Amino acid sequence: MGQAFTKRLCSLDYTVIGYDLAAEKIATAGKHGVVPATAPAELTAQADLILLCVTSTDAVQQAVFGPDGVVEAGSPDKLLVDHSTSIVQSTRDMATALKDKAGMGWIDAPVSGGPPAALTGSLAIMAGGAEDDIAQAAPVMADLAAQFTHMGAVGAGQVTKMINQVLVLNNYAVLAEALALAEAGGIDAAKIPEALGAGHAGSNMLSAMYPRMLARDFAPAGFARQILKDLDMVHDLAKSLAVPTPMSSQTASLYRILNSKGHGELDGIAVLKLFDKNDNI
Helix, strand or coil, X not given: CHHXXXXXXXXXXXXXXXXXXXXHHHHHHHCCCCEECCCHHHHHXXXXXXXXXXXXXXXXXXXXXXXXXXXXXXXCCCEEEECCCCCHHHHHHHHHHHHHHHCCEEEECCEECHHHHHHHCCEEEEEECCHHHHHHXXXXXXXXXXXXXXXXXXXXXXXHHHXXXXXXXXXXXXXXXXXXXXXXXXXXXXXXXXXXXXXXXCCHHHHHHHHHHHCCXXXXXXXXXXXXXXXXXXXXXXXXXXXXXXXXXXXXXXXHHHHHCCCCCCCXXXXXXXXXXXXXX
């Protein structure tokens, strides 16, 4: 995601300063115009808008409050936009701490659409934050997203992302089940999007993900291990709100099996492996 974000912004002539724990990723980003930084604090000192996209809540905490973190160079005229998928309450707590320690605003702005959508500026970005902060970030978000929606105060973006994950990740399992049934039934499974797409079964996931499943193209745009992490976050949020999520719990069990078999580095659509009688999972 970081490479896709920075390619998009560099192509639009933004000055982009980048940092990653992996030096080779900084070098790769340099090839499309990213100015390298040696730490989040150095980056923050030079930038007015700091975009963060990492894979866990702990990684957000480390990038912002760890050694040479964002907070060390933070100030009231700067703004942090966190595109990671993070725990709701932790996001609120970190936003409060950054404001208290550096006077710096925080927007939680998780995304949907993956690297291809980031490259074309067609992401869906759901945001939580103060009105003034949202207004400050909006021009850049408009260049990254087809839809940038302010959902409420800090934390609202993460709640919305959990709803997105309920809708998307359960659909992965539904598509896998449908494909397995189509193949077992002896029909031309490749024609399912054509046959059903105009009806209520039609969706962008049917048109985009189903053909990749059919081809067993499990090269990762996102990882099965991340999907399990997100489904566990859905469970924790739902438990705290006393909301039943039986479908998501079943899907989480499927991904727990998939990951336990060593397939965490495959794309999330590899859940098909659990349904495929010809797959030696």
